[in-house]
Structure formats: C-alpha cells, structure tokens
Amino acid sequence: MFKKVLIANRGEIALRINRACQELGVRTVAIFSEADRQSLHVRQADEAFCVGPGPVPHSYLNIPNIISTALVTKCDAIHPGYGFLSESARFASICADHGLTFIGPKPHVIAAMGDKATAKRVMKDAGVATTPGTDILSSVDEARRAAKKLGCPVLLKATAGGGGKGMRVVAQLDDLERAYAGATAEAEASFKDGRLYMEKLIVDPRHIEVQVLGDDFGNVVQLGERDCSMQKPSHQKLIEEAPAANLSGKVRKHLHDMALRACKHVGYTNAGTLEFLVSGDDVYFMEMNTRIQVEHPVTEMVYGIDLVKEQIRIAAGETLGYGQSDLVARGHAIECRINAEDSRNNFAPQAGTLAKVMFPGGPGIRVDTAVYSGASIPPYYDSMMAKVVAYGDTRDAAIARMDRALRETVVEGVNTTVAACLEILATREFREGRYDIGFLPRLMAAAAVG
C-alpha cells in the first residue's frame, strides 16, 4: 500500500479521498489555490501545499507545481478525483515519468477513451452498440452525405469535446453548413482540435451509466447502473439514483454485459463509468469516464463498497479479491446535488460567503461536502457545495428520506438548488420513475410560461 498520496483536487471530492486514505492508513498531501486557503480539505490533510492563484489554469491544472509538490513531499501516488486533471492522459504519463502512481487507468486507455470518436470505434470493435453515426468527418460535403443517410435530426460533435462545447443539433439539412462551421470553430477555440463526427440524435433518451472496477490481473466487475437523466438544460446532472427505476431486466442485463465486454476489450483498470443513452429497449454507448464520478456515492450505498478505497487498492497493485457473483445490490439510493446556483435564473452560478450552513442527518442520510458556516464560495470553481444522499430499502423510502433531508438543509448566503430538488421530487414523473433527459428543461419551460 502507498505511504503517502497527493490529492490533486479540491472541495468535497478532496475530502472524500482524504477520508479513504486515512481509513487505509495512508498519509495525505492536499494542494490548494490561494482562494482555497481556508478550505476544509486543506485542514484535514496531513500536509497542504499552495500550488498557485485562484484561477484553475494556474493552480489545479498547474502540472509542474502539482508534480513538484508530490516530489517535495515524497508522495508515492496522486489521486486526481474528478474534473481538473482526472482524464488527462498527459498528466497520467507525466506522473509515471516521475515515479508517481496515477490512481486511475493507464494513460493509453485514458487517451483512447478521451477521444470520443476513437472511443466509439473501440466500443464498436468490442461489439458494443453505439449511436448510429460516422467516424471523424473530413469535410462539410461528407457531413451532408452522412446526414442524408442517417436522417435528420443529427448531432455534430467535437471529437475532443465535453461540456456541450463544439456540439450542434442539425434539425434539417439546410442548417448543416452553418452548424458545421460553428461547431468546428467552437471546437477549435475550446480544445485546439476542430475535428467533428456525427451521430443520429436520439430524442429525449434516458442517461444511464454503469460503474465498473478492474484490477491489473484481468479481473473486472460491474457495480450496476445509475440513472442520471435528471439534467439541467446545460446537460449537467442534478439528481442521480441507483438502481434505475422502470428498467426492464433485459435492458439492465444488456447494459451490464456491454460494460463488462467493453472493459475486458480495452484492458480497463481502476474505476470507470460507461455512459449509455437508453430509448425504449434500444441502448447506445455514449462515452466512458475514466475516473471516479461525482455521483459514485449512490453506487456505494447500494453495494456497500467504498469505490475510492477500491481505486487506491487497485492502483497499489492489489487484486479486487471478489467476483461478480459476490456483488449484490440492496435497496435504493438517491443523490441530490446542492449547488450554489439560482434555479429561478437558469441555474446561474452564485459566489459569496455562506452565512449559515446546516446539513441533514439521521438514518440513511449521507452528506459529502466541504462547506461550513462562514466558508466562501470562490467564483473560480464548480458551484457544487454538497451532495445529499438518501438510502432506503425501497425507492419510495429513499424518496421520503430525501424529501425529509432536504427540508432539514439550511444554506444562507447564496441561492441553492435545494428548492428545485424538492420540486422535482414532488413531481408525479419522478415519483413514478418515468423521466428522461428532457424532463427538467420541459419543467423549467412550463414554469417560465406559467
């Protein structure tokens, strides 16, 4: 096992990793920006090093300072958390070059899965169903031919993309030329890579993802699915749950089988998530996230497995020590993201000082957070402040607990998503487990009209 791990992240996930390390008897080094000097993750770690000023490129993406911190403090390994450098194959390679273990998959796997067009090709080779579409397009003429063949609406996507950048919906062929030029320019500006590919647009599908773990000895397991269809118009997730409600046994098994097949095909190691679009009985691979996910606690709650500890154990060269038949999901878990956002203003991010914070507790409630009364929300980072997770023997019990927990939650000083989550929880569609990725945008549009 490692003696000391550098945690290359901030906020709740830095604390989450710190807790896992402490329970494993591993010492920790936190990094922080000048804006995060008073943050909880700085106080909880055994050592803490400032790596730069507030803006992300100068601190949490500052690879030389992060690597130098790991070397100065004599760390064995770096846990990247999610976001920031977690899916950077270059960073993973640099870690290896300096004798540091990157707690995640191998750099070549990150590279293959990070390039979306390549990932789709790899998945096709593995026999995994992908959204009907093309490889990388070489010209607008090729795009036009492909759109005619697939039938509109289609989606132009940047192969280096993420976060909706370099993505355009083409509703009809006449829109194609403009969309192609716009997406190329945006992708070039955002990722320094303007290459695009095309997919058939699946209208309002469900977003369902499968958690996997693999070790260096060829053992791979899946830890069931999470339904992440409750998304803001920006495609950012707001509520997640495990397992997915109203999923037929056939579709569930298909998803789990595809995830395992894909992982074995690419020799996947450590924790990862395969994201799928589900429309009726049709299932399409969308992308793979080669890291721990924000919403990993719902899987932990139903499987009783600490995924972050598993990541660390696997990276330290240990075997999984269990097989698929040892894993049994029990009960139901729901996660609500408590963000510093104004849900009445299209979830606009908020910055400021938290005058008062009181999180819920009691049976079946878990809160992962790094904020406290008096903490500040800097303007540089993601607006998520906390994840409230509710567990119940049944989905109804989990919903009732979440409803109770959100009503206990007090955050003063910034607008939050608590009220929006409560509103969603009260809808018939959520209660019945019948919602897709278009549900929340439709709810918001109806509220705006109303």
Add this chain to the structure above:
Amino acid sequence: MSDAAPHNGSLVGRVRDLVETFVQTDLVRLRIERGGEVFELARPALPRTAPPAAVELSEPIVVANLETIRADLVGIFRFVRPIPSEGERIEGERELGYVEALGIRNPVRSRGAGRVVSILCADGDGVDYGRPLFQMARD
C-alpha cells in the same frame, strides 16, 4: 495576524500602541492589516541555539518599505553563496537563493537595493507557491 485590537485613536496613537505591544513580546515580526491599513514591525531573529533566558530582546525597529520575497513555484529552496544574512545590505538585484523544481533551478532575487530584515526559510525547505522567503527593507 489579520485582526488588530480595536482602537479608535489617531494613526500615531495606534502605531504607538502597536510598538508597545510588540516590545512586550518576543515576536520577530508583527503584521497587522485593518481597514486597508497595513502596519508591520520587525526585528532581527534571535539565534535559535541561544538560551532564551540569556538573550536580551533588541529594540523594535519600525520598518518602512517592507517587501516580502515569496516563492513563485513549488520546490526545494536553496541559498546561494555567499548566504545572505539578516541585517545585510543588498545592492540592486541579487540572487539570494533558488527554488529547485523538477530539476530546474529557479532563481529567487532581491528586486532592488535594501537591507535583509528577516530570512524566513531554511536551506532545503520544501516551499509552496507564495511562501515568504525573505523580508527586505527597500531603500
């Protein structure tokens, strides 16, 4: 230290109170920021090996134009020879030390003529971004 004791008097009165407080302590440096005002007092550091009872505290010095030289990257700090000493006068830009990061030597320089008021790091220290290394009283 970021919070001064409340004082509603004049600037001179506040500085006098500050100096009196400083004299009563064995602090080497005291910095107070309040309402946009910054007061900083310093005196040469005591030798670490000296027995505390045998040392008489030097008179406090009110330092003007105090400038803190900080690390601008993460690495191991090393002095360059001749090693600067507290109280030493520095002429112009001079390399006082360097931060070694990923095998590269990154110089730490004085930014103009002045006197070294305090040395805040030791040879071989691991330093992070913004870590104070030297305090200089600039001319």
